[in-house]
Amino acid sequence: xxxxxxxxxxxxxxxxxDHERPFCGATESFVSPMQADLCNDRxxxxxxxxxxxxxEYERNTELETxxxxxxxxxxx
Amino acid sequence: xxYTDYLNRDKLMLTVATTGGVHGKDANPNLPEQPEEIAExxxxxxxxxxxxxxxxxxxxxxxxxxxxxxEVNDAIRERCDDIIIQNTTGGQAVLEERIKGIRTDxxxxxxxLDMGPFNRDRHIITEHNRxxxxxxxxxxxxxxxxPELEVFNNGHLNEVYRLIETGLLDEPYYINIIFGGGTxxxxxxxxxxxxxxxxxxxxxxxxxxTGPHQLPLTTMGMILGxxxxxxxxxxxxxxxxxxxxxxAQLVERAANIASNLDRELATPxxxxxxxxxx
Numbered sequence: 001x002x003x004x005x006x007x008x009x010x011x012x013x014x015x016x017x018d019h020e021r022p023f024c025g026a027t028e029s030f031v032s033p034m035q036a037d038l039c040n041d042r043x044x045x046x047x048x049x050x051x052x053x054x055x056e057y058e059r060n061t062e063l064e065t066x067x068x069x070x071x072x073x074x075x076x
Numbered sequence: 077x078x079y080t081d082y083l084n085r086d087k088l089m090l091t092v093a094t095t096g097g098v099h100g101k102d103a104n105p106n107l108p109e110q111p112e113e114i115a116e117x118x119x120x121x122x123x124x125x126x127x128x129x130x131x132x133x134x135x136x137x138x139x140x141x142x143x144x145x146x147e148v149n150d151a152i153r154e155r156c157d158d159i160i161i162q163n164t165t166g167g168q169a170v171l172e173e174r175i176k177g178i179r180t181d182x183x184x185x186x187x188x189l190d191m192g193p194f195n196r197d198r199h200i201i202t203e204h205n206r207x208x209x210x211x212x213x214x215x216x217x218x219x220x221x222x223p224e225l226e227v228f229n230n231g232h233l234n235e236v237y238r239l240i241e242t243g244l245l246d247e248p249y250y251i252n253i254i255f256g257g258g259t260x261x262x263x264x265x266x267x268x269x270x271x272x273x274x275x276x277x278x279x280x281x282x283x284x285x286t287g288p289h290q291l292p293l294t295t296m297g298m299i300l301g302x303x304x305x306x307x308x309x310x311x312x313x314x315x316x317x318x319x320x321x322x323x324a325q326l327v328e329r330a331a332n333i334a335s336n337l338d339r340e341l342a343t344p345x346x347x348x349x350x351x352x353x354x
Contacts, residue, residue, distance in 0.1 A: 008137060015102060019136045030102035033140045034168060034196060043170050043203075050199045 003047035003054055006031075006039040026057040078272070081301025087342035088334050089303040089350060091282060092121040093130040094323045096309025097167045100138045104312040104319050109134040111144065115151035118159060120324040121307075125331045125341040128160040128186065130224075130305065132167075140167055142176040149180050158344040162186035162224060168201045171208045178212070178221055185353060187216055188252075189223040191232035191239075194259040209235070213244040222353050224282065225251045229261045233274055240276060248352055249279040252305065255293055256286030263289040265296055272300050280350065286310045294330060298337055306330045 008020040013029045022036040023029070031039060038045045047054045094108055094117050101107055108114040118129050129152060133144030145163050152161060163177035163184040178187050189212055190204040216223045223245065227233050233253075239245055253271045255263035261271065263285055275281055283297030283304050290311040294304040306326040314320045314329075334341055348354045 013102075015105075017101060017138075019138070021100065021102065021138050030100065032103070033097055033100055033134065033138060036137075036139045037168060038197075038199075043168065045168075045199065050197075052198050 002041055003039045003051065005054065005057070006036075006047075024053060026053050026061075078301055079299070082299055082337075082339065084301075085338060085340070086301055087346055087350065088298060088339045089128060089282070089342045089347045090126050090327065090330055090334070091128040091130055091162070091303070091305035091307075092118065092126040092323050092327050093284075093305055093307035093309035094118060094121070095132045095134065096307075097132050097140045097164070098309065099312060102138075104308065106319065106321055107308045107312070108323070109138050110136070111147040111151040114148050115155040117323045118152050119155045120322065121327040122156050122159045124324055124327045125334075126159060126327050127342050127344045127347040128162050130162045130164065130188065130307070130309065131184075132164050132309070140169065142167075142169065142173045145177055146180045149184065160185045160344050160347060162188060164188050165212050166190045166204075166226060168196060168203065171203060171211070174203070174208075175212065175215070178215055178219065183219055183221055185348070186222045186224055186351075187212075188226050189213060189216065190226045190228070191235040192228065194228045196258070206235075206238075209239065210242065210244060213239060213242075217244055217246065222246075222250060222351050225249060226254060227251055227261075227271070228254045229259055230267075230271060230274075233271065237276060246352065247278040248350075249276055250282065250351055251275060251279050252282045252284055254284045254286075255289055256310075260286070263293060265293070268293055268296055268300070272302070284310055287313070288316070290326075291329070295333055295337075298334055298339055304330060304334075 005025040007023045009023040022031045024031045038051045108117045133141050135141040161184045165174045165177040193202050193204045255261045281302045285293035297304050307323050
């Protein structure tokens with residue numbers, strides 16, 4: 001299971017690209033290629049264990065579901 | 077390799093690492109990710125004197141994808157004259173992915189070989205264990221692929237000596253000493269001297285330093301008779317606050333420094349001779 005905050009976008013964080021890229025809804029920024037392995041739970045990685053952003057965001061967020069947080073600023 | 081090699085005016089092998097696996101276009105939009113744009117930049121670097129290109133593969137989304145090494149290799153061969161292709165076998169993927177770097181068709185002339193694990197963010201890249209290192213070294217030796225031995229920190233030099241004892245390396249040993257943050261060797265002139273003094277006999281060294289350390293420490297590497305790697309894999313800024321415009325910009329600067337130090341750049345064919353690949 002991939003991170004619930006992960007999305008693939010062409011635009012975000014005041015940047016735009018030719019192709020969709022991995023985007024973190026928690027930090028509202030594009031993520032690096034190596035970070036994307038964690039977001040996607042590739043190899044032996046799991047976002048709940050290895051991603052400090054996920055862990056911190058989960059501790060701090062009061063939203064009901066991660067997807068609420070991720071979708072709203074992008075669709076507006 | 078030592079200062080005497082500099083005084084002897086040994087030719088300098090300049091490697092460009094255009095892309096890497098760490099940064100994306102979100103960090104610097106000039107970083108090439110797709111095969112054609114990588115090959116275009118490699119061609120410019122070859123014209124400026126780069127003899128070796130260190131290659132990574134990326135998916136269309138900019139993520140690491142070793143399956144695309146073949147496309148990148150093909151594009152470089154199509155656009156360039158003779159530059160030596162050095163595929164990565166590093167990164168944080170599993171061995172089955174990393175080994176694709178030495179299974180392209182045709183085979184690369186060189187490949188990187190990480191000498192041990194290192195930290196990345198809050199995890200450790202553990203796949204570079206002795207079992208995997210030896211497997212990769214064995215396949216490289218059997219296929220005639222020259223390994224560049226990646227010494228991310230001082231302790232990894234012990235692993236070079238271990239690997240030499242196994243008989244899985246052929247002389248001259250080509251050792252890339254790496255300086256930067258995290259678990260890389262601490263970037264300082266003293267540490268460069270220390271590592272160079274501890275290199276095994278019959279070895280050649282390349283110096284890689286990340287970010288703001290690329291310029292001063294690669295210059296030091298040239299003075300010590302070593303070879304150097306520059307490029308956007310290791311450094312996204314030309315100077316403080318000024319993002320790199322292209323890999324050629326970094327290669328041109330390194331080539332100019334070498335010229336000012338009276339060290340002629342090795343052609344790809346001369347690099348093959350230096351590394352015992354001919």
